[in-house]
Amino acid sequence: DVKVTQSSRYLVKRTGEKVFLECVQDMDHENMFWYRQDPGLGLRLIYFSYDVKMKEKGDIPEGYSVSREKKERFSLILESASTNQTSMYLCASTPRGTVADTQYFGPGTRLTVL
Amino acid sequence: AQTVTQSQPEMSVQEAETVTLSCTYDTSESDYYLFWYKQPPSRQMILVIRQEAYKQQNATENRFSVNFQKAAKSFSLKISDSQLGDAAMYFCAYRSHNTDKLIFGTGTRLQVFP
Numbered sequence: 001d002v003k004v005t006q007s008s009r010y011l012v013k014r015t016g017e018k019v020f021l022e023c024v025q026d027m028d029h030e031n032m033f034w035y036r037q038d039p040g041l042g043l044r045l046i047y048f049s050y051d052v053k054m055k056e057k058g059d060i061p062e063g064y065s066v067s068r069e070k071k072e073r074f075s076l077i078l079e080s081a082s083t084n085q086t087s088m089y090l091c092a093s094t095p096r097g098t099v100a101d102t103q104y105f106g107p108g109t110r111l112t113v114l
Numbered sequence: 115a116q117t118v119t120q121s122q123p124e125m126s127v128q129e130a131e132t133v134t135l136s137c138t139y140d141t142s143e144s145d146y147y148l149f150w151y152k153q154p155p156s157r158q159m160i161l162v163i164r165q166e167a168y169k170q171q172n173a174t175e176n177r178f179s180v181n182f183q184k185a186a187k188s189f190s191l192k193i194s195d196s197q198l199g200d201a202a203m204y205f206c207a208y209r210s211h212n213t214d215k216l217i218f219g220t221g222t223r224l225q226v227f228p
Binding site for chain 1: 123160214
C-alpha cells in the first residue's frame with residue numbers, strides 16, 4: 001500500500017513564525033503536491049513538484065515556498081506565518097504520467113496560526 | 115481554465131437508501147479524467163471512483179456508480195444501499211490528459227442516518 005505521511009496532525013504557531021510542514025511518501029512517486037483545504041473552498045493547490053529540486057506554483061502560492069531535496073520528501077514552508085494561513089494542509093503523491101492514476105493523500109495537518 | 119462545481123454543500127440519506135451527489139465541470143478539452151474522492155472524518159482522502167472521458171460506459175465500483183454525461187459536462191455519483199461508513203465529505207475532481215494536477219470542487223458533506 002502506498003503510504004503518505006505528514007509530520008504533524010495538529011500544529012499551533014504564532015504570527016510571524018517560520019513553519020515547516022513535512023510530507024514523506026514511500027512509493028517512489030515522482031509527483032508530489034501540497035493543498036490547503038478550507039470549508040466552502042475545497043482543495044486548492046499551493047505547489048507541486050514533479051521531480052527532485054523541481055517545483056511549480058499552483059493556484060495559491062503566495063506566502064508559501066517548498067523544498068524537495070529528496071524524491072520521497074516534500075516540504076511546505078511558511079516563511080512568516082499569518083492568521084489567514086490557518087487551514088488544513090494536505091500532501092499528495094502520484095506516479096508521473098500514469099493514465100488516470102489517483103493521487104494518494106496524507107492524513108493532513110491542521111495548522112492554527114495565532 | 116477548467117472549473118468543477120458541486121452545488122450541494124450538504125446531503126443526507128437514510129441507511130440502505132440511495133443518494134446521488136452532483137458535479138458539473140467546465141472544460142474545452144475532449145480528453146480528460148474525472149474522479150470522486152471521499153474524505154471521512156479522520157481526514158485521509160481516498161479515491162472512490164474514476165472515469166475516463168473517452169469511455170462511454172459509466173464506471174462502477176461495488177455500491178458506487180457514476181452517471182457521466184459528457185455533452186452536459188455532468189458527473190454525478192450514486193451511492194446505493196448507503197451505509198453509516200459512507201458518511202464523509204465527497205469531492206469531485208477533474209484532471210486534464212496532459213497534466214498530473216487535479217482541480218477539485220468545493221465538496222459535499224454526506225450524512226447517513228440509521
